Amino acid sequence: MKLTTLAKVATDSSLPLLLSLARSFVTPLYRAGFLTGALNSGVLQHLSATGMDLDTLADALAITEDRHLLRAWLDLGVRLGELSIDTGTYRLKSRTAKALARPKNDSVAAALEEVVRFHLPVLLNGPAMLRHGDRLSMTDQDGTVIARSSRVVSAFVEEAIERVIDPAAALRLLEIGCGSGEYIRHAATLNPRLTALAVDYQTEVAAEAAANIARWGLSDRVEVRHADVRELELEPQFDLIAMHNNIYYFPLEERTKLLEQARSLLAPGGRLLLTTSCRGGNLSMEVLNLWFEFADFGGPLPDAIELADGLRRAGFGTVDVRRLIPGEQFCAFVASSPREHIA
Numbered sequence: 001m002k003l004t005t006l007a008k009v010a011t012d013s014s015l016p017l018l019l020s021l022a023r024s025f026v027t028p029l030y031r032a033g034f035l036t037g038a039l040n041s042g043v044l045q046h047l048s049a050t051g052m053d054l055d056t057l058a059d060a061l062a063i064t065e066d067r068h069l070l071r072a073w074l075d076l077g078v079r080l081g082e083l084s085i086d087t088g089t090y091r092l093k094s095r096t097a098k099a100l101a102r103p104k105n106d107s108v109a110a111a112l113e114e115v116v117r118f119h120l121p122v123l124l125n126g127p128a129m130l131r132h133g134d135r136l137s138m139t140d141q142d143g144t145v146i147a148r149s150s151r152v153v154s155a156f157v158e159e160a161i162e163r164v165i166d167p168a169a170a171l172r173l174l175e176i177g178c179g180s181g182e183y184i185r186h187a188a189t190l191n192p193r194l195t196a197l198a199v200d201y202q203t204e205v206a207a208e209a210a211a212n213i214a215r216w217g218l219s220d221r222v223e224v225r226h227a228d229v230r231e232l233e234l235e236p237q238f239d240l241i242a243m244h245n246n247i248y249y250f251p252l253e254e255r256t257k258l259l260e261q262a263r264s265l266l267a268p269g270g271r272l273l274l275t276t277s278c279r280g281g282n283l284s285m286e287v288l289n290l291w292f293e294f295a296d297f298g299g300p301l302p303d304a305i306e307l308a309d310g311l312r313r314a315g316f317g318t319v320d321v322r323r324l325i326p327g328e329q330f331c332a333f334v335a336s337s338p339r340e341h342i343a
């Protein structure tokens with residue numbers, strides 16, 4: 001290197017900045033992007049069982065063309081430290097890659113995918129969207145990924161369900177925005193006499209819930225309907241209405257009406273169980289809040305006090321609020337209908 005070049009570089013403050021960015025931001029971003037692609041393509045899952053050479057892996061992924069590009073992509077994963085290669089066989093290398101490939105960590109894998117595919121774009125494009133008057137729509141997210149990632153809080157939601165389910169009495173449940181249907185399965189396991197109507201607005205989510213309900217042998221007790229809950233015409237027949245992780249799919253100004261509708265569908269003495277992240281939680285929840293602020297169909301995460309007031313305004317008699325995760329703003333709201341049904 002020429003001395004003049006060295007002098008230029010030594011006095012150029014952009015070079016240390018670039019090196020610090022590469023270390024702190026760029027490599028972690030690349031790793032997150034690679035792992036997300038490896039997860040949603042099935043690469044991690046295939047390699048978790050056994051090491052594979054390029055052609056075996058390409059066959060497993062049904063990639064018939066341009067396999068040299070798959071090699072280039074895999075080699076980048078090796079460079080990032082997520083994979084290893086030994087005599088042509090690719091294997092999972094990093095602890096993170098191995099952990100994410102385990103089926104029991106599926107909700108965390110989906111949460112990573114949610115951050116990379118949906119949270120990053122709102123940070124990237126927010127101001128440009130505002131300049132062009134654009135908003136996010138439901139098709140800007142992937143309902144099946146979200147249904148899986150919502151399960152990161154499953155232990156806490158299940159505890160909330162356990163608190164409201166009487167294990168012995170016959171019980172009619174309506175679940176609004178059922179996602180995978182896992183919470184209905186939990187409720188049905190707690191109470192063998194429970195029957196349910198599960199509703200989800202997204203076609204592919206409702207289809208997956210129906211397939212899951214059939215696979216779990218619950219089709220005779222649980223009906224899954226693809227519908228917008230706001231358009232359902234039902235009798236007031238439900239002992240329990242559950243809404244998990246979806247109040248922010250409804251615009252703020254529509255929420256009282258929705259809660260009134262839920263109350264009107266309860267049998268006398270019935271209860272609404274609503275679990276949700278509220279404002280003021282961790283950074284991911286604040287980005288989720290931003291996403292829904294930018295959405296053309298939903299609204300911000302609720303403020304816990306305002307939501308409790310909204311439930312009272314919607315005609316519920318008592319409203320019990322419980323924080324489900326210590327130190328977090330993830331709450332369960334249990335609202336009881338008055339004993340006498342209000343038409």
Ligand SMILES: C[S@@+](CC[C@H](N)C(=O)[O-])C[C@H]1O[C@@H](n2cnc3c(N)ncnc32)[C@H](O)[C@@H]1O
Nearest residue numbers: 150177178179200201202228229244245246249
């Ligand atoms: C974040 S997911 C949560 C899924 C599930 N409740 C859970 O906690 O795992 C929110 C779900 O609510 C559904 N949803 C949103 N608006 C709805 C509406 N108007 N009627 C019925 N379902 C709705 C979405 O389709 C989505 O599947």
